[in-house]
Amino acid sequence: MAPTYLLSFLAFLLTVSPTISTNSEGNALHALRTRLLDPTNVLQSWDPTLVNPCTWFHVTCDSNNHVIRLDLGNSNISGTLGPELGGLKHLQELYKNNIQGEIPEELGKLKNLVSMDLYGNKFEGEIPKSFAKLKSLKFLRLNNNKLTGSIPRELTTLSNLKVFDVSNNDLCGTIPIDGPFSSFPIQSFENNNRLNGPELQGLASYDFGC
Incomplete structure (x- = not known):
């Protein structure tokens, strides 16, 4: 049996650690946010401590809580795209504005993508x-x-x-x-x-x- 203090410590980590509480799609989007310039703070809801990103603005999920649409159009956001977007395996629609740099090869992993x-x-x-x-x-x-x-x-x-x-x-x-x-x-x-x-x-x- 693990000591009581150890169990309490593990429970604490589960409540505060973003890397534990956020799913892989949320981690991918949060990594994307670090690449973007957001002068009007429209991505303030992209909180990595949430269980999934389905409640975040500009993100649409299906009934299984998989991210299927990412739309940052008309939001005055700039920056670059990165390989982390390849982690959004269920993404069907991708829209961007004012983005620069190269288009990541990893977008080729989005096998469910219908519209880019x-x-x-x-x-x-x-x-x-x-x-x-x-x-x-x-x-x-x-x-x-x-x-x-x-x-x-x-x-x-x-x-x-x-x-x-x-x-x-x-x-x-x-x-x-x-x-x-x-x-x-x-x-x-x-x-x-x-x-x-x-x-x-x-x-x-x-x-x-x-």
Whole structure:
């Protein structure tokens, strides 16, 4: 039998320790909060001592208390995204505003993601090839950022993708024509001065101008 004082001490830890009382999704979101600048304190409800983040503002959960939607739009929040978002395994919708830096490869772990709206931010770097793992994805909007590099050919395997918009970036190479890309309008790619297309048959693996 453990001494009474030891049992009391363990009970105390369970009530005050954020790393014990918060679930993994709450930990992921709290880690994200440390990367964000929040001048109007709209994330003050993101309290790591709570059992789960389903009561936090800008967070939506399903009936099983899993985070399925994260929406920080129109909240005057800036900063960067980090790999911790890959821990939100049940996330279905992701919306951001005024975010900069590179898009984390770890977003490719969000297998349940249906909608990713990262438009109108200040993202730089390339579109992650890991997005090809998002087989449930229907909407991918990355327009109005500062993205560079080519459109990953791996994205042509996203058979459920209905909307794709990378306009107003600095992408290069050629526009894919396979898979869902055969139906996307040219407006989805406009204002990328180094982007050519649609690509020629037989030259799909070659990126012109990158």
